[in-house]
Amino acid sequence: QVxxxxxxxxxVQAGGSLRLSCAASGRTFSSYAMGxxxxxxxxxxxxxxxxxxxxxxxxxxxxxxxxxxxxxxxxKNTVYLQMNSLKxxxxxxxxxxxxxxxxxTSDEYDYWGQGRQVTVSS
Numbered sequence: 001q002v003x004x005x006x007x008x009x010x011x012v013q014a015g016g017s018l019r020l021s022c023a024a025s026g027r028t029f030s031s032y033a034m035g036x037x038x039x040x041x042x043x044x045x046x047x048x049x050x051x052x053x054x055x056x057x058x059x060x061x062x063x064x065x066x067x068x069x070x071x072x073x074x075x076k077n078t079v080y081l082q083m084n085s086l087k088x089x090x091x092x093x094x095x096x097x098x099x100x101x102x103x104x105t106s107d108e109y110d111y112w113g114q115g116r117q118v119t120v121s122s
Contacts, residue, residue: 001026001111002024002025002026002029002032002098002110002111003024003025003026003111004022004023004024004096004097004098004111004112004113004114005022005023005024005025005113005114006020006021006022006094006095006096006113006114006115006116007020007021007022007023007116008020008021008116009094009116009117009118010117010118010119011119011120011121012086012118012119012120012121013120013121013122014086014087014088014120014121014122015085015086016086016120017082017083017084017085017086018083018086018118019080019081019082019083020036020080020081020083020094020096020116020118021078021079021080022034022036022078022079022080022081022096022113023076023077023078024077024078024079024098025077029074029077029098030053030074030077031053031100032053032098032099032100032111033050033051033052033053033098033099033100033101033102033103034050034051034070034072034079034096034097034098034099035047035048035049035050035051035096035097035098035099035102035103035104035109036048036049036050036070036079036081036094036095036096036097037094037095037096037097037106038090038092038093038094038095038118039092039093039095040089040091040092041091041092043092045095045106046061047061047104047105047106048060048061048064048068048081048094049061049064049068049069049070049081050070050102050103050104051070051071051072051079051102052102055071055072055074057102058070059102059104064083064090067083067084067085067086068081068082068083068084069081069082069084070082079096081094081096083118086118086120087120088120088121088122089120090118090120091118091119091120092118093115093116093117093118094115094116094117094118095112095113095114095115095116096112096113097109097110097111097112097113098110098111098112
C-alpha cells in the first residue's frame with residue numbers, strides 16, 4: 001500500500017498564503033494521480049484539486065480556481081497545494097489522496113493522508 005504523510009498548513013489571516021505538502025512512500029508514487037480534498041465544519045468532504053500521474057493535467061474546483069495551484073515533483077515523491085488569497089471559508093481539514101486515475105470523488109481514491117488543519121481568520 002501507499003503511505004501519504006502531509007505537512008504544512010496552519011493558521012493565517014485572510015488574504016495570506018499557505019502551502020500543503022504530501023509525501024508518498026511504500027509504492028511507486030509516479031504511477032498515481034493525486035488529489036486534494038477538504039472538509040469544512042458542517043459540510044461534506046469536497047474535491048479541491050487533482051493532478052495526473054505525469055503532472056500534465058490538472059483540475060480544480062470552481063471555488064479555488066485562480067487562487068490555489070496543485071503541483072507534483074515525482075523525483076521527491078511529493079505533491080503540493082499552494083494556497084493564495086485565502087478566505088475564511090477556506091478553513092477546513094485538507095487531505096491528500098492517491099488514485100490510479102485522476103478523479104473528483106473521494107470514493108475513487110485508494111489512499112489518504114492524515115489531514116492537515118488550515119485555518120483562515122478574518
